[in-house]
Amino acid sequence: MHAPDAMLPRIARIRRRRRESAQVWTLDIEADGTEASGFAPGQFNMLTVFGVGEVPISLSGDPARGTQLVHTIRAVGPVSEALVQLKPGKELGLRGPFGVGWPMAEAAGRDVLLVAGGLGLAPLRPALYRLLAGRHRFGRVRLLYGARGPEDMLFRRELASWQRRADIDIEITVDHAPSGWTGHVGVVPTLIEHAAFDPGNSIALVCGPEIMMRFAIDALRRAGMADAAIYLSTERNMKCAIGQCGHCQFGPTFVCRDGPVFRYDRLRTFLGLKEI
């Protein structure tokens, strides 16, 4: 049973905003009462621009820094465009955190393969912070990240600093490379066959456009990974965020309440069905 005020936004303020790429911004937000609630990697908040509307946005910051809520937003519609225009000090509405996040407890003792495409790195970043904070509790940690081009990559400075670490392997690829790019070129699922991990004792966390995720799942299964070891973060039309309105129904589940992170074997019947 949700608290009666789950539908009532708290007042939050923009503390800082920075541009990640042409259309993507990261906002640091502070809100009363956030410290007490905290959040789990993979959860999302509902953000409101008053007079414009409300949208679900994944948390992309460090869950250990509970007072700072970080959201990475692509400006693609009226609300998200208004959100990224908010300057430090401006108020917005905030509900959350909501949803079921990444299975961090199940990942303990296993290799962890994170597969991110485009903006999908944002919901995976809190999981990465959690993995790195408790690094000794996990096997090999490997991030495979694909972006449209080098200029579209998120968190570039942080990626560079993680690439210098010995306890995490990071591979980056782009779909379209300008001249001078010396990294990988090709779609992110092509990195999976080269990734060293023990398919029998691994867990895969996958987030990105749904088509990309379907190709990534195929590659993970070819590599020997069981369906029950693959987790996806899904996206549907989330409105109430508490499983009441039904807008985000996906087969027998509500993405806002039962997800957004799902184990693949629970979703495979429905993924790719045009009707849902």
Place this chain on the structure above:
Amino acid sequence: MKIRSLEQIVAEHRFFTGLGDEHCKLVCGCARNMLFEPGEYLFREGALADRFFLLRHGRVALELTAPGRKAMTFRTLREGEIVGVSWLIPPYRWTYDARALEQVRAVAMDAECLRQKCDADHHFGYEMMKRFVPLLVEWLHATQLQILDVYGTPA
């Protein structure tokens, strides 16, 4: 450093996993080791596709050029992968450039030699096709995903 024979290299390459000894000998009869320095081309667009390569070490960029533009890389390949499929299909001409991004060690397979052996021994030819068709399908799927531009702004 342990030196491995060409036969061992080919037999252990994942592309030839499951290939019998006799067929492996047929493959090795068409193979030779090659080394490419960074920036050197494995082949150029338009030239005769008279070989393909098993990459043993190093990365290769597949590139296309257009007037007024620098070379555009559309795929990079690395250790364990195959470079070149144009040798399979007439008129046996490369349709892109393949350039070494770093020092590349590869096994080059003589295409004419292999084609003749495939024609002479259809069972061997079928074994080769069983390895190349999945490669072509994987390339097709990857290209589909690439041209869909899935990271672009949703319509």
